[in-house]
Amino acid sequence: MNIRFIGSETGLNTFKKLLDGRAYVSNGDDAKDALIFEISSLEVLYKIPKRSFGIPVFFYLTTPNKTVLSNIKDYQITGILFPPLNPDSIMNKMTRSKEHTIATVNAKDYETLRIKIIAKAENIPTLPTIAQDLIRLTRNHSQTAIGQVTAKIKMDQGISSKVIKLVNSPFYGVRKEIASIDRATMLLGFSSVKNIALAISLDQYFQKPFNMYKTTGQAMWQHAYNVALISSEIAKYLDQDSDALYMAGLMHDIGKVVMADFLVREVDCVQDEREQLGCDHAEIASVILNKWSVAPAIVDAVKTHHDADTDLYGKIVSYANKIDHDKNNAKDYIYQLNKDFPIKDMDILIESIQTCLSECIDGKE
Ligand SMILES: [Fe+2]
Ligand SMILES: [Fe+2]
Structure with missing residues (x-):
């Protein structure tokens, strides 16, 4: 599993070490399986777009700011990770949510196709x-x-x-x-x-x-x-x-x-x-x-x-x-x-x- 980490150098190294041998963590663009955003302040949170990323997204919270927590509900994320981190539970969350995301994406594709097919059926020549x-x-x-x-x-x-x-x-x-x-x-x-x-x-x-x-x-x-x-x-x-x-x-x-x-x-x-x-x-x-x-x-x-x-x-x-x-x-x-x-x-x-x-x-x- 390829995970992209967006945050501090310390945060990146923490996840690299923690998931060593189980997942590849980097700050490069090529990581396609999941995203982890380190949220160290309200300003950092506000820079993140409130849209779906199409892959599992996790917020790694390193700030005690309560406003951050109350604002998180506006974001389309899969879960929140708090320190202390447990590698087993992270991997579980990542794997389960990846399957879920794939299923949802497929369901969405089906829905789009179905709409197109029904539209064509409704427009069949009289x-x-x-x-x-x-x-x-x-x-x-x-x-x-x-x-x-x-x-x-x-x-x-x-x-x-x-x-x-x-x-x-x-x-x-x-x-x-x-x-x-x-x-x-x-x-x-x-x-x-x-x-x-x-x-x-x-x-x-x-x-x-x-x-x-x-x-x-x-x-x-x-x-x-x-x-x-x-x-x-x-x-x-x-x-x-x-x-x-x-x-x-x-x-x-x-x-x-x-x-x-x-x-x-x-x-x-x-x-x-x-x-x-x-x-x-x-x-x-x-x-x-x-x-x-x-x-x-x-x-x-x-x-x-x-x-x-x-x-x-x-x-x-x-x-x-x-x-x-x-x-x-x-x-x-x-x-x-x-x-x-x-x-x-x-x-x-x-x-x-x-x-x-x-x-x-x-x-x-
Ligand atoms: Fe038939
Ligand atoms: Fe038939």
């Missing part, structure tokens, strides 16, 4: 109007609203052609190729068409590098889409709102879109994110989803999809996520979920999930 309408529909199921949204999907060439491509994937089990949005709505129901359109409208957020997540934007979108489908399938067999779960699944990793701009090392899990940035993608997703006025139950599910202690929505997304990452064990995950939440027709659900997973559904042209 959703395309079609997606905003689709999200609003989860709260308002009126026929007029449905009609308006269908019309908008039809009008948007880019979205409608991709919707048609996706509804023809084996998961939806249509025998004859579907060629129009109206036909898709008739055969699969408005809900499926609306969900697919929502998935497609989110695609633009994933068009960036995700190197620190060791994946690509295309794979990230695909994963979101799969988790959406699996979540909504599970929801159906648990008598839950499958549209809400679809949206939760679709958006569960949206926080990574913002986190990706800040990560500097590769990550494997939420713990790695927290260690690097002081927050994780689930927390950041909740900021984005609140910004997009997504229903609170969906935001909660997304926010807690990596927590052991979460409600049914969060559990469904969490299992759907595991299933998509570990496709071969899909059956085991469904059995596990069934222990907490009894699933009706478990075998049919497993079959349906396997159909969904067996196809690599590509929403891109």
Whole structure:
């Protein structure tokens, strides 16, 4: 440990001798681990800046002046040393406070980073109007609203052609190729068409590098889409709102879109994110989803999809996520979920999930 002593020659020699072999004490600038100021008078005290030095700071009091003691509270210091000095207690104080200072500095860094990440999440580009309408529909199921949204999907060439491509994937089990949005709505129901359109409208957020997540934007979108489908399938067999779960699944990793701009090392899990940035993608997703006025139950599910202690929505997304990452064990995950939440027709659900997973559904042209 390198300690810088600022004070008299006698004081410096006292500490040098006292801590000999345990710490290096000098009056040079290079000592970075701790600072000791010798306070021999009120004038000396007044010359010291009342700011944080970023390392442990100790005042070595060699004056009986009581005003010095009463003024010390205004300074950001770690402790006071009085003669007679005890080397063991000094070293203890120095070591403990050094650890404490490092922890505080890191906590401060995390806080600054977190603020920056949240600011970026709050400034994420607004959703395309079609997606905003689709999200609003989860709260308002009126026929007029449905009609308006269908019309908008039809009008948007880019979205409608991709919707048609996706509804023809084996998961939806249509025998004859579907060629129009109206036909898709008739055969699969408005809900499926609306969900697919929502998935497609989110695609633009994933068009960036995700190197620190060791994946690509295309794979990230695909994963979101799969988790959406699996979540909504599970929801159906648990008598839950499958549209809400679809949206939760679709958006569960949206926080990574913002986190990706800040990560500097590769990550494997939420713990790695927290260690690097002081927050994780689930927390950041909740900021984005609140910004997009997504229903609170969906935001909660997304926010807690990596927590052991979460409600049914969060559990469904969490299992759907595991299933998509570990496709071969899909059956085991469904059995596990069934222990907490009894699933009706478990075998049919497993079959349906396997159909969904067996196809690599590509929403891109
Ligand atoms: Fe996640
Ligand atoms: Fe995920």
